[in-house]
Amino acid sequence: MNNIFLITKREFLTQVKKKSFIILTLLAPLMIIAFGAVIGLMFKANESHNVIQVVDKSGLFKGQLKSDDKLNYIFIPDANENAKINALKDDESLNGILILPELKNHNYDELEKNTRLVVNSKIGFDTKQRIVSDIANVIKKEKMKQLGIAETELNNLDKYFTLKTINVSENNKEDSDLAFGVKTGLSMVLMYVTFMFIIIYGVRVMRSVLEEKNNRVVEIIISSVKPFELMMGKILGVTMVALTQFIIWITMSVIGALILNTGFSSIQKNIPGGSEEIMSKLDITQIATQVSHSLLELNFPLIIFVFIIYFLLGYIFYSSIYAAIGSAVDNETETQQFTLFAILPLTLGMYGSFSLMNNPDGPLGFWLSIIPFTSPVAMIARIPFGVPVWQLVLSIALLLGTTVFMIFLAGKIYRVGILMYGNKATMKELWKWIKG
Template identity: 85%
Template sequence: MNNIFLITKREFLTQVKKKSFIILTLLAPILIIAFGAVIGLMFKANESHNIIEVVDKSGWFKGQLKSSDQLNYVFIPASSEKAKINNLKENESLDGILVLPEIINHDYENFEKNTTLIINSKIGFDTKQRIISDINNVIKKEKIKQLGIVEAQLDNLDKSFTLKTINVSENNKEDSDLTFGVKTGLSMVLMYVTFMFIIIYGVRVMRSVLEEKNNRVVEIIISSVKPFELMMGKILGVTLVALTQFIIWIAMSVAGALVLNTGFSSLQKNIPGGSEGLPGRMDVAQIATQVSHSLLELNFPLIIFVFIVFFLLGYIFYSSIYAAIGSAVDNETETQQFTLFAILPLTLGMYASFSLMNNPDGPLGFWLSIIPFTSPVAMIARIPFGVPAWQIALSIGLLLGTTIFMIFLSGKIYRVGILMYGNKATLKELWKWIRS
């Protein structure tokens, strides 16, 4: 036991003393936010602005088709239709001509058949759907007017309905759309971070074992400690490194949420007229305040506890597999035939967990969060939405038992494989090592 502690301490101190660890730990949250902002800017930069000239032969659509930032309607007289179409190919400043035929006796079927969009280059699918939607909205209004409904009544028909939801299982808290969005976002972040860290740090353990094996350093180490102690020391050392990063990030996240919640709230109070004094009722400050407030309303102690427990057990479970793989092969090329068995179940659990957002208490969510191969990511995906205590306890128990069993199997492989050279391991060979 003392040897495991010493190896764990060595692995931990070796990693955390690196400048790269300190820099990445402090800058990673900022880099993630910056990465998301860059992705958003890329989507924004790729948005198209289309100019469409409209030939409105019925006169119904002028003033009804509203231009937007992405789509600009320019109405032209019907007499210039042919000339415009003939010159469209050479007109680089124009994206297309929308020809809306005359509507006779409210024959909308004939109108649809003869409506044409002539373009001189490819337009996006979203742009085409927006044009269709704009035309549909105008026709819909005309059909409603035929029924004798005035504009005020039409606006009243389109008025949305807001449903207030009270969750009795969460002390009668209001479960708003914003709260659901915050829970969904938190669920996806925690799930993805767990998935990535298990793979990244698991592969790090495998490469560390493989490097020491190829350098024959392990032969010297084995003379002082048992193979099982060496394997567990490496796994636990890297586990503490990952846990240290998570604790720092959790502290930064909670502190950031508190700053947003109190800072923006006090800012709004000091502005004359409160939120009315801000440029827009839903500006960035208000959204940030509401999001941070929704985050702080969640059961953070339980979420953090479940996150840490399932990450640790899941990481040890999969890292023991990676350590066994590293000891069983002689180079990284040979690891590819075995790493699929470690990555596939976890990947299946992650992608299947995306379907849990709309029904976290469904049968798929239950079984994914109970089965040990997928529970490290599935349970973390469910926890922001609330999970019964007995399911959490059952999942932890099964994952803990399976992790201990996997450590035992990996230790058997590690004990033999770490000193094997030049012998290409196969599944049949691994089974012999386990049975020995």
């Protein structure tokens, strides 16, 4: 036991003392935010401003097709239609001409049939859909007027219905759509982070074992410690490194949520009302405040506890497999035939968890979070939505028992494979090592 502690301490200190670890731990959250900002800017940079001239022969659409910074409607007289279409090809300041025929006897089917958009280059799908939507809204309003429905009544018809959900299992707590969105986002982030870190740090253990085996350093180490102690020391050492990063990131996230919540609340109090421009800006702060409120209302102690427990057990479970693989082969090329067995169940759990966002308590969510091969990611995906205590206890017990059993099997393979050279391991050979 003392040897395991010493090896764990050595692995941990070796990793955390590196400048790369300190820089990555502190800058990773900022890098993720910056990466998201860059993606947003890329989408923004690909947007274009389109100028569409409109020939409105019925006079129905003039003044009702609204322009903005992405799409500009310019109405032109009917007489210039043919001349404008002929000159469109060489007109770089214009993107297209929308021809809206005359509406006869309120025949909207005929209007749709003869409406056409003439363009001089390819326009984006979203721009085309925007034009279709604008035309459809005008026609909809016109049809409602014919039925004798006023504009205010029309707006009331389209008014969104908000359904308040009261959960009696959570002390009559109200669960809004925004809160559900926050839970879904948090669920996906935690699930993906767990999936990525189990694979990244598991592969790191495998490469470390493989490197020591190829350098024959392990022959010297084995003379002082048992193979099982060396394997567990490496796994636990890297586990502590990952947990240290997670604790720092969780602390930064909670502090950030508290700062945002306080900051946006103070902005709301200090901004006076009355101006539409101010109120539109205030909507952003209100949404941000509601998001931060929803985050802070979650049971973070339980979420953090479950996250750490499942990451810890899941990582040890899969790292044992990776350590066994690293000890059984002589080079990284040979690891490919075995790593699929470690990656496939975890990947199945992650992609299966996407389907349980809309129904966290469904049968798929239950079984994915109970089966030890998938529970490290599936249970973390469910926990923001709330999980019955008995399911949580059962899942942890099964994962803990399976992890201990996997350590036992990996130890059997590691004990023999770490000193084997030039012998390509097969599944039959591994089975012999386990039985021996």
